[in-house]
Amino acid sequence: MKVVTGVVGNDIHVVANRLIDLSLRARGFEVFNLGVNTYLEEFFDAAVETGAEVLLISSLNGEAEGWGREVKALKAKYKHLDNLIMMIGGNLVVGSGNAEDIVPRYKNYGFDLVCHQVDLNTGLDTLEAFIQERNKQ
Amino acid sequence: MSLLQEEREIILNNEYVDTFDFAEVSEFVKNASKDLFISHHFKNKPLDKMLVQPRGGFPTYKKQFALNEFFVEANVDVLPLTIDSNTRLNDYATASKMLRLSEANDVDMLNGYPLVNHGYRTTRKMITHFNKPVSLRHGTPDARLLIETAIASGIFEIEGGPITYLLPYSKNFPLDKAFLYWKYVERVCANYSELNEPINRESFGPLTATLVPPSITIVIQLLEMLLSLEEGVKSFSVSFAQQGSMNQDIVTGAVIKKMAKYYAKQIDCEDAAIHLVYHQWMGAFPTNRDYAEQLINMSTVIASMVGADKIITKTREEAVGIPTKEANAKTVANTQYTLRILNGLPSVVDEEEEEILTLEVKAIMEAVFNDPADTLWRKVFNSIKNGIIDVPFSPHIINHNELITIRDPQKNIRIIKRGNVPIPDRCYAYEKGKCDLTKDTTSIVNDIIHDIGIMQ
Numbered sequence: 284m285k286v287v288t289g290v291v292g293n294d295i296h297v298v299a300n301r302l303i304d305l306s307l308r309a310r311g312f313e314v315f316n317l318g319v320n321t322y323l324e325e326f327f328d329a330a331v332e333t334g335a336e337v338l339l340i341s342s343l344n345g346e347a348e349g350w351g352r353e354v355k356a357l358k359a360k361y362k363h364l365d366n367l368i369m370m371i372g373g374n375l376v377v378g379s380g381n382a383e384d385i386v387p388r389y390k391n392y393g394f395d396l397v398c399h400q401v402d403l404n405t406g407l408d409t410l411e412a413f414i415q416e417r418n419k420q
Numbered sequence: 421m422s423l424l425q426e427e428r429e430i431i432l433n434n435e436y437v438d439t440f441d442f443a444e445v446s447e448f449v450k451n452a453s454k455d456l457f458i459s460h461h462f463k464n465k466p467l468d469k470m471l472v473q474p475r476g477g478f479p480t481y482k483k484q485f486a487l488n489e490f491f492v493e494a495n496v497d498v499l500p501l502t503i504d505s506n507t508r509l510n511d512y513a514t515a516s517k518m519l520r521l522s523e524a525n526d527v528d529m530l531n532g533y534p535l536v537n538h539g540y541r542t543t544r545k546m547i548t549h550f551n552k553p554v555s556l557r558h559g560t561p562d563a564r565l566l567i568e569t570a571i572a573s574g575i576f577e578i579e580g581g582p583i584t585y586l587l588p589y590s591k592n593f594p595l596d597k598a599f600l601y602w603k604y605v606e607r608v609c610a611n612y613s614e615l616n617e618p619i620n621r622e623s624f625g626p627l628t629a630t631l632v633p634p635s636i637t638i639v640i641q642l643l644e645m646l647l648s649l650e651e652g653v654k655s656f657s658v659s660f661a662q663q664g665s666m667n668q669d670i671v672t673g674a675v676i677k678k679m680a681k682y683y684a685k686q687i688d689c690e691d692a693a694i695h696l697v698y699h700q701w702m703g704a705f706p707t708n709r710d711y712a713e714q715l716i717n718m719s720t721v722i723a724s725m726v727g728a729d730k731i732i733t734k735t736r737e738e739a740v741g742i743p744t745k746e747a748n749a750k751t752v753a754n755t756q757y758t759l760r761i762l763n764g765l766p767s768v769v770d771e772e773e774e775e776i777l778t779l780e781v782k783a784i785m786e787a788v789f790n791d792p793a794d795t796l797w798r799k800v801f802n803s804i805k806n807g808i809i810d811v812p813f814s815p816h817i818i819n820h821n822e823l824i825t826i827r828d829p830q831k832n833i834r835i836i837k838r839g840n841v842p843i844p845d846r847c848y849a850y851e852k853g854k855c856d857l858t859k860d861t862t863s864i865v866n867d868i869i870h871d872i873g874i875m876q
Contacts, residue, residue, distance in 0.1 A: 295589075295591065295815055297628075297813055297814070297815040298630055298813055298872060301812075301813055301821065302865055302868065302869065304821075305824075305861065305865050305868075306861070306862065306865050308861075309860070309861030309862055309865065310862075318591060318815060318817060319591055319815045320591040320592075320815070403865070403869075404862060404865075404866070
């Protein structure tokens with residue numbers, strides 16, 4: 284299964300991005316890693332270009348909050364992305380916040396899976412469970 | 421007029437430069453106090469005295485001056501001048517605006533000293549006032565205007581290089597351009613070096629400070645050294661940062677010293693003075709300030725075991741943000757104290773580890789030299805592009821990211837996947853043999869996460 288991943292915005296924190304890449308490969312995904320400092324358009328362009336089924340965006344400095352608001356409007360401009368599984372993880376706010384507020388907010392932005400300060404393996408377990416569930420339907 | 425001089429005039433004819441007087445600057449360098457040259461201190465210091473240099477830069481002249489006063493009070497050997505992030509990206513307009521805001525409101529709006537905006541006439545007053553060598557710390561791919569301003573100000577040590585200031589800091593600044601911009605820097609440093617004591621160039625060995633294996637660090641140090649010496653630089657410092665295992669640091673220090681001499685001789689530059697600089701731990705720091713101090717102290721001990729010529733310090737506030745001048749000066753005083761009481765250090769030699777590391781370095785260097793390109797910088801460029809040189813955790817798009825490292829039980833950094841890096845089979849088997857590779861990849865990823873944060 285193809286996954287496009289990367290760190291959104293002007294965020295240059297690369298360590299977790301590499302680890303996400305490694306872990307996804309270890310779980311058998313085909314990974315298209317756009318790296319740090321990636322804009323939303325680039326994510327959607329890559330999803331179209333690769334025919335990916337999952338888009339996994341990460342954020343460390345919390346910039347995702349600003350970008351997240353634009354996801355729905357931008358995604359609507361693309362055809363054929365309706366079945367794309369949208370996942371986001373990392374530190375999803377600048378400063379501190381709690382998951383109870385953050386998760387519904389991001390779901391409203393158009394994400395299927397939201398992992399705020401969840402460890403990597405738990406997050407990827409969630410993704411795999413979600414895919415399995417969807418395949419059953 | 422030489423091509424270089426033509427380029428210099430274009431670079432210095434910039435709206436943010438207040439008329440650059442070439443003749444006056446040359447005259448200044450020619451007559452500058454020897455005390456301003458770190459190369460002079462390296463030459464004349466007692467053999468076992470390590471020079472101590474902190475990090476630090478504030479936006480306003482006033483604050484930078486006050487920081488320097490604190491450092492001098494703490495018995496500093498080398499003053500730093502760290503440049504703000506806008507200047508690093510050649511955005512002098514933003515730097516100028518933020519400087520004005522910092523001056524008007526007494527709040528720091530920049531994370532360093534905007535040297536180009538302050539200009540050399542102003543900055544020179546500060547540098548000559550303290551009469552200590554100053555090291556320029558930045559992170560700039562195109563540092564042409566910055567280093568012209570620095571040398572004109574009396575800053576006679578320039579850190580950085582086309583690889584070490586690009587691969588850890590940038591996603592897509594073109595690497596070939598960086599090589600050419602740094603060629604200019606080397607030439608300007610070499611030309612000024614003929615007027616007085618040599619300008620010292622220093623490479624930035626820590627790279628990403630995240631599980632970089634010593635072979636990669638050393639190769640990049642050697643290549644930046646060669647690129648600098650071939651342009652005529654006569655004083656150069658190779659460097660690396662604390663890696664997490666004292667033994668690996670000692671081995672790295674021994675091999676880098678030997679190899680630097682060896683390769684300098686290969687290009688008939690054995691007359692250049694080569695120095696070794698050690699960075700206190702550059703990875704993730706403990707948030708507990710007392711632990712941070714213990715870590716800093718241990719770094720100083722290891723630097724002594726390594727036999728470094730200069731140590732660059734951290735502060736107890738590392739995990740928190742930009743350190744206060746008080747915390748910064750405290751580290752300088754503590755490091756000098758530790759160095760003063762560290763006597764009768766034993767000499768540690770690990771021949772097997774040295775042999776393995778030497779073989780790795782030579783194999784990678786040979787692969788770089790064997791690239792068919794016509795000049796060294798193009799060979800290096802191609803080698804990075806095709807993954808012969810691969811820096812773990814570099815954000816740059818040109819980097820291969822196929823090399824994977826973890827720590828062995830003694831916390832040595834080991835290569836468990838070599839990618840395109842030509843690690844000889846024997847060395848590769850040795851490195852992998854030190855690690856437990858029976859685990860599945862998920863556990864290895866967990867180990868990597870743990871290995872990155874070992875000092876926290």
